[in-house]
Amino acid sequence: MTKKSKATLATHASLVPERNFGIPNPPVYHASTILKSNLSDYRNHVGEYDYGRMGTPTSEATEKAVAQLYGCDDIVAVPSGLSAIVVGILSAVKNGDQALFPDSLYGSGRRFVEQELPRQGVEPVFYDPTGKIDDLADLVTAQTSLIYIETPGSLTFEMQDTQAIVTLAHENGVLVAADNTWGTALYYDVFGHGIDIVIEAGTKYISGHSDVSIGFVGGNGDVGRAIRNHCLNYGLCVGPDDHYLALRGLRTMPLRLKQSEQNGLALARWIEDQPEVVGMLHPGLESHPQHHLWKRDFSGSCGLFSFVIDAGISDAAVDDMVNNLEMFGIGASWGGFESLISEANYKRSVSSRPNGRVMRIYAGVEDTNDLLADIERGFERLRNLK
Numbered sequence: 001m002t003k004k005s006k007a008t009l010a011t012h013a014s015l016v017p018e019r020n021f022g023i024p025n026p027p028v029y030h031a032s033t034i035l036k037s038n039l040s041d042y043r044n045h046v047g048e049y050d051y052g053r054m055g056t057p058t059s060e061a062t063e064k065a066v067a068q069l070y071g072c073d074d075i076v077a078v079p080s081g082l083s084a085i086v087v088g089i090l091s092a093v094k095n096g097d098q099a100l101f102p103d104s105l106y107g108s109g110r111r112f113v114e115q116e117l118p119r120q121g122v123e124p125v126f127y128d129p130t131g132k133i134d135d136l137a138d139l140v141t142a143q144t145s146l147i148y149i150e151t152p153g154s155l156t157f158e159m160q161d162t163q164a165i166v167t168l169a170h171e172n173g174v175l176v177a178a179d180n181t182w183g184t185a186l187y188y189d190v191f192g193h194g195i196d197i198v199i200e201a202g203t204k205y206i207s208g209h210s211d212v213s214i215g216f217v218g219g220n221g222d223v224g225r226a227i228r229n230h231c232l233n234y235g236l237c238v239g240p241d242d243h244y245l246a247l248r249g250l251r252t253m254p255l256r257l258k259q260s261e262q263n264g265l266a267l268a269r270w271i272e273d274q275p276e277v278v279g280m281l282h283p284g285l286e287s288h289p290q291h292h293l294w295k296r297d298f299s300g301s302c303g304l305f306s307f308v309i310d311a312g313i314s315d316a317a318v319d320d321m322v323n324n325l326e327m328f329g330i331g332a333s334w335g336g337f338e339s340l341i342s343e344a345n346y347k348r349s350v351s352s353r354p355n356g357r358v359m360r361i362y363a364g365v366e367d368t369n370d371l372l373a374d375i376e377r378g379f380e381r382l383r384n385l386k
């Protein structure tokens, strides 16, 4: 078979019309029970599928398509991006271990790490995502079993030097897990960079329509097997309709991602030049302090970024700017078709915070000029009220 680009794989992976009356999209099989023709077959697990929770043609189609995009042995679908984070971490640690997390870890992931890991006898330690590699090396002990990466970081978009971190981890026999929701399989080659465990919130770009909650987590060889085993033991599975919607979303993800990327860059470039803006947190822009890492490691940027408004600007002015935007919904999540804006609420314990009010924008797939015009009108309101 000829080698295909990731964009083509997203469109073509897991199509089996020859097994499906010529219909391109795999059908939605609703199943808990899967019947066997006799007791011997039941006893010996004869047949491709045994029990709905453990896999159906529907779940297999989605998981295989995402695994193909990542070029890894196995990917498991779990009920949310957060559960992908949880599974990725728990499959790599055991009682008595220590695990390292970037201070810019996604907020709900941080809550899990802080509240639940100690209950499992695992010590979480936070590190500065842009700190020196020697400082990270100082945190590694004989008990360290996992270094977790999220690049760029949630809300504040710090880029991490994954090459240096992976080298450090592997020299010490430590696994590396990465939340690749921002980079996606299309813009960041997780396994090509030597990372062991991939996590992606399929709720975002893969599903792409703000109506599905799903996560993906996986790896190669024993790591991939441990992840699948963990999901089996914990009874994690996703309903067939959500599998179907995620795979359906994947078909157009390359196009949506491209438009969202272009919109994000256009908005970020315009916003960056406004006098009320004291910081632009977009790794794809030359002004980003770790732009060189993005340029070295990524082949694109998604449409999610933040900007920092001068702390002296009043709540009323910011509220008036945001509340009256026509094109941007006010809400969490991202990766859907529609643009969103929100104010960042986050915790940091070992790294510095941007000085000012951090606003996050998700650029959807709308017309670029309509988004720009709306934001321009928003800044006029901000300026008038200040």
Ligand SMILES: Cc1ncc(COP(=O)(O)O)c(C=O)c1O
Pocket (backbone or CB within 6 Å): 080, 081, 082, 083, 106, 154, 179, 181, 182, 201, 202, 203, 204, 213, 214, 215, 333, 334
């Ligand atoms: C970077 C990142 N990872 C994971 C998640 C969690 O995804 P979900 O909302 O599907 O649990 C999010 C959600 O916003 C996210 O931004």
